[in-house]
């Protein structure tokens with residue numbers, strides 16, 4: 001399948017390893033991964049902070065770059081960006097866009113998937129040939145859970161990983177407190193939520209906390225690092241891309 | 256020839272509500288104080304997680320729970336779409352059955368009506384059934400100011416009243432208090448209470464009962480709210496757990512009910528849906544212990560005089576707005592509060608309004624507006640959410656609270672002038688719409704590596720990011736962006752290797768197939 005990869009602005013700029021892992025994983029599974037170079041940002045931060053006029057060009061750019069019919073599916077290693085494309089781009093296009101934008105958004109959002117959805121629902125695989133001999137706990141991010149309804153797809157994928165010791169995260173479904181600009185505007189409340197999350201994570205004794213969104217992982221990882229917990233965060237794509245012959249670089253370096 | 260018809264303009268918005276619908280400081284500040292209260296957080300954490308578990312149990316056991324939610328949502332949506340006609344029908348039916356209907360534009364008008372009605376009976380005290388509407392309008396304070404003493408009869412509401420406190424939860428107003436605190440409040444405030452009173456819940460309830468019993472038997476006037484008002488029959492409904500409401504609704508001579516206009520339901524049969532949705536969502540019970548229904552007055556049975564005060568107080572304004580219209584569907588079950596990670600940490604007082612939690616963050620600005628003053632505390636409410644979506648899943652009438660919050664934020668940014676945030680957002684969008692500029696900006700972000708410590712993390716950031724860096728480290732930006740890796744020799748080699756692996760896997764699979772075919 002010809003798959004358009006959307007790196008997300010955060011992934012492209014700050015967390016490229018998760019995006020690399022996504023590209024390598026999908027290529028290893030025999031797919032043709034294309035990266036439309038004009039892509040930038042989905043506009044989620046703008047929309048969630050209350051700005052809908054400003055992201056119109058971003059929404060249009062996304063629809064233009066990925067609208068090409070030769071791209072059969074669009075994937076991104078982020079539940080919240082996929083949620084924004086599927087649920088919010090339409091709102092912006094309806095309110096401030098033109099007919100062409102509305103049509104473009106319809107076409108693109110119908111073929112947009114978060115990584116675990118693409119693997120399980122579209123490509124029909126749960127066994128991706130990964131090898132990751134570590135104790136791992138999985139945090140389901142809010143937007144993947146309640147906006148996209150990915151359910152246990154990420155867990156289905158993780159359970160098939162060879163060598164993994166997957167431990168359940170207590171209170172898994174409660175929010176880590178990130179919420180984009182919420183973490184800045186309501187830093188105190190966000191921190192209180194973060195502490196409860198990092199407490200549950202460290203209680204599992206996991207070496208790695210994984211999730212399908214670099215933004216939540218940046219938040220959780222920042223909290224874990226500050227308390228010197230010894231648990232690190234790793235995007236789901238990196239675990240799925242790790243094999244016996246090419247283990248994850250970070251894990252390799254730190255073992 | 257042309258005739259100038261004037262500039263087209265939207266109709267003026269109906270007046271906002273007044274009363275207890277605005278705090279005196281913005282949410283983050285108010286929350287800051289509450290977050291420091293460990294006792295509060297412990298009480299809240301315990302209480303909300305218990306209710307959460309009970310609710311999941313009793314909603315999960317119903318095979319038609321989702322269909323019930325859809326029905327509840329559809330009935331409320333239909334109600335809002337023809338609210339004026341339903342309200343007139345309700346007025347007609349209540350009047351036919353011997354009741355009197357009053358219309359109150361705002362909190363002040365409603366308070367005046369109730370005080371006048373109480374005075375007309377010659378009584379200087381009233382017993383009260385727990386009610387959000389009378390909290391919203393500040394009825395108790397008003398009655399006291401004109402020499403009428405209100406007695407709250409709901410146990411939790413009584414605790415709040417005795418402590419001169421404010422409710423912090425829709426359903427469990429004293430959720431922020433624990434038993435020891437309640438014991439102390441009773442010892443201090445209930446005249447003649449047993450000084451040996453301990454903190455056993457049953458004993459505390461008994462002390463309150465002793466105090467209230469006398470009021471029930473002597474009070475001539477009761478004031479209540481209503482959970483539902485049926486347009487078809489003129490029937491009012493109060494749903495409760497303790498039975499104290501039932502006493503107030505049946506014993507006194509005069510009953511005055513203050514009901515928000517959005518509480519009307521078209522048909523008697525609609526109760527079938529809501530009497531399932533409400534108790535299961537609010538207390539996690541299959542059925543609440545007491546449901547009282549009454550229609551006008553019935554000679555020889557219950558109050559002889561019944562008054563219904565229909566309260567607008569910003570509801571017409573909310574109805575005129577798509578966000579507000581959706582929010583008016585709320586049946587005040589409080590499920591969204593109990594699942595909200597923000598509410599769980601801050602408690603209800605931080606919202607500054609009678610309506611706290613996720614729905615409060617939508618409803619309060621809709622009822623009372625969010626631009627009454629510069630830095631109106633109400634304009635901070637739409638941002639008091641991480642948009643985690645737990646409230647939407649819990650809501651029995653399927654109000655999409657996270658989407659409403661995002662829309663409300665949009666209304667806010669549209670209505671405020673130029674702010675530094677808006678400029679930053681414009682600047683960010685301007686960069687991101689141009690891939691060339693964007694790539695340059697990405698390179699500049701690599702400069703972040705300069706400020707990182709030796710371990711590759713940044714532990715201090717300037718405002719507005721200092722709240723973030725107070726409790727989180729930030730990894731230094733990587734040496735290389737994804738797009739430059741993708742275009743690099745290294746990236747191309749890595750992807751080629753992965754593709755080779757795919758090909759050899761495919762070849763293996765094919766030879767497997769061939770072998771199978773051969774056998």
Ligand code: SF4
Pocket residue numbers: 536584585586587588589590591592614646649650651652653654
């Ligand atoms: S918004 Fe929904 S969940 Fe919240 S109190 Fe109202 S009805 Fe209940």
